[in-house]
Amino acid sequence: MMSSQILVSRPYFDTRVAAQNGSQPLVTNPETAVKENVYAGTSAGLATAGYRSAKYTPEEWLANNSALLNRSVADRDHAERICTESKALKAETDAGTLRTQTVGTKHLGSRLQDIHSWRSELEQLIERLIAETDLLTASRRRLEKALDATEIPFAIATDNLTCRERRFGPDLVEDQVEEELLKEVELIRSIQALLKKTLDQTVNQIRLNREVKQTLELDWSDKQHAYSLDDQCGRFNNRSTDTQRHPSSAVLQEQVCDEEVWRKFTRDNLRLAEREEVASQALRRLIERVLQETSEDLRAQCAAVDQAFNQRCMELSQAKTQLELHLAQILEQIGAQERNISYLQQAVYDKEAPLRVAQSRLHYRTFRPNMEQCRDQPQLSLLGEVSELNSTVSALQQQLYEARKSLSDLEESRLSLEKDISCKTNSLLIDREKCMRHRTRYPSVTVLSGY
DSSP states (O other), rough: HHHHHHHOOOOOOOOHHHHHHTTTOSSSSHHHHHHHTTTTTTHHHHHTTHHHTTSOHHHHHHHHHHHHHHHHHHHHHHHHHHHHHHHHHHHHHHHHHHHHHHHHHHHHHHHHHHHHHHHHHHHHHHHHHHHHHHHHHHHHHHHHHHHHHHHHHHEEEHHHHHHHHHGGGGOOOOOOHHHHHHHHHHHHHHHHHHHHHHHHHHHHHHHHHHHHHHHHHHHHHHHHHHHHHHHHHHHOOOOOSSSOOGGGGOOTTTTTTOHHHHHHHHHHHHHHHHHHHHHHHHHHHHHHHHHHHHHHHHHHHHHHHHHHHHHHTTTTOOHHHHHHHHHHHHHHHHHHHHHHHHHHHHHHHHTTTHHHHHHHHHHOOOOOGGGGOOOHHHHHHHHHHHHHHHHHHHHHHHHHHHHHHHHHHHHHHHHHHHHHEEEEEEEIIIIIIIIIHHHHTOOHHHTTTTT
């Protein structure tokens, strides 16, 4: 108890402060000071009461120290647990991210296969449509040639009837030759109407083929663009340097269709194209049958008319040599002009392929993206080529017009000569030298078929 009272009641005295103040210590003997404090009674305790009330007790100091240690241990354990959980969470999220990215890449690969499959089908059908349209275009040209070729039999038949109207006297009769010629004219008119109707159907079918081909080409172009984008997306990885954040790209757009609608769109386009392809094939078969039957009918009627003329000419005789010579010259010139017209028509036709090539090159170059749409040297060259081809075709067509006009003039000259012959000859001269000679230029089955 004595030592405890001494520790508690001992005043704090700093000899260093006293030395700095230059004063002598008041207590020279610590033991004497302790004894004085012990025996001083209560007056010393009252003097130090203020010091004791401002300090912690040893129990409080120990409790505070223990609390600090416990809290540091708890904080350390909590920090270690967070570190462990963080590592586990990082590993789990890394695995999940890798798994999600792998699944996304796999889906992109599957999407690329789907696009490639549909794109291949579109390419095949586009190629088939192009080939079918080319075949149908060739059939259309045959129809046009066949329709033009019917003008010659029509001109021959009508000319025969006209010439026979110039007969005079008792020979002006409605004989078997005139009946067969009237049948021939009606047959030619019905065939021309049929060919015009078929030609209109062909032109319309070609338009439909080109429209559906354009639809397929647009679909193919979209898929080609989408394939390029998805292929680029599939090549992205975590080490790619050309990736960046696009927060708004994760929002599903309302106008985006689902995958089934996407497939249905292409499937409908393919069905439409196949339907037009089948219709085009059926129309080509119809054209072939029409051309074959009409040419055979015309030749059969021509043979009937020729036979009637031969029977009629057996009863008549006499001709005019000089008029026959002039008529032969005109007919020769008509043949030359017809060959010239055919030559010019072939020349115009030969320019179609280069013109299509140049225009197709210009057309496909319009699909160049963005700044690639520049007026480069190939573009200028192609524009010049198209302009030159158009000018060439115009010149050929103008020349063809002049040739046809010349042929028309020759026909008029021939008719004048025939009128002169009819005025100077009898019915035999009309039937044999005019009608029968003119009918020798009747087109063959090949020409009437459009070849």
